[in-house]
Amino acid sequence: MTIDLEELYKDLHTNPELSFQEVRTAGIAAGHLENLGFTVHRNVGKTGVVGVLENRPGPVVMLRADMDALPVKEATGLDYASTAVGVDHEGQDMPVMHACGHDVHVTCLVGAVETLATRKQDWSGTLIAVFQPAEEWGGGAETMVSDGLYDRVPKPDIVLGQHVAPFPAGWFGIRPGVTMASADSLSITLHGRGGHGSRPETTVDPVLMAAAATVRLQGIVSRELAASDAAVVTVGQIHSGTKNNIIPETASLGLSVRSFDNATRGKILGSIERIVKSEATASDAPKEPDFHYEEHFPLTVNDESAVDRISASFRAKFGDKKIIDPGPVSGSEDVGALAKAADAPLVFWFLGGADPALFQEWATTGRLPDIPSNHSPYFAPVIQPTLTHGSEALVTAALEFLGGRGTN
């Protein structure tokens, strides 16, 4: 290994970039791919980078890492913490942090392609490395596909990827079938009639409407779904008003909905519209609410037989006890778009990134340690063994399909 992964990781962590602005990160990834002998396609889906390494006839394996960071002000206190400021899609200055660990993903993929490029005698086929933009934004994978990804590179026979998560470093979470939820983000505008705060009788108060709707929306999961149908309805934003003595004209709600099957998803979205419209009617609103559907992440579904093969190779490589089934995860991903467009199976697994020492009590007391989750300003994966294991996992999984000789 000639690339210093720890140094690369710290550099990426210190220099995070928002979705579709991953120019520096993409340049670093492309540079490594070129040095390793890959044919490199830049600017695929705006800032995406794809490298192709053909090595004799055989299957086509795609390894994917996402590159983008989040508008979060880092509070980890690490000596390589980010102080970066970016400009978001609305032109606002935002602190930027790799609070979801996509810097881990990029680093591990660079490590994996270096290993595979220097061990060409051990495999045959075509290796495709995808450095994807804008996973957080939603649509980064889709943008690569619609920008002609598969006109430029061969369609893969399998798509593989991973996400770092706050469970012990050195462990992996992998499961067949539905592995991550679908996600829908929607904004709702409620219309009232503004006026003086002292004379509510002349107004229709959208603040009350928004508050009532928010409370009532919590009844969808608790009262309208069966206990066996897991889902999440989160109202993450409520905005209205400018001054205490003004009843405003409108109020807006921002919702995030997670579900694990399409029927449940449809039912929830229908219930949201019904409840919000009913609250508007209850307030005698002058106009129906507006529903604006924003990003949608589909379900992430792992191919069962490919998961069996990769689980077995992970067990052999990392030890039986380190491979767990995390159950369906309520987070969401767009990696499935790369597989869907190629009609290829997908396997997406979770890479432990938390200090294993913190979990010592867990075995005896069952109490989980208080570890910051992804998107927290305190999210701080331990560098090792996370980077080594993440890189080895990609190599191990790729060789499972590229005819590795079991020497990894």
Ligand SMILES: [Zn+2]
């Ligand atoms: Zn994230």
Ligand SMILES: [Zn+2]
């Ligand atoms: Zn993420």
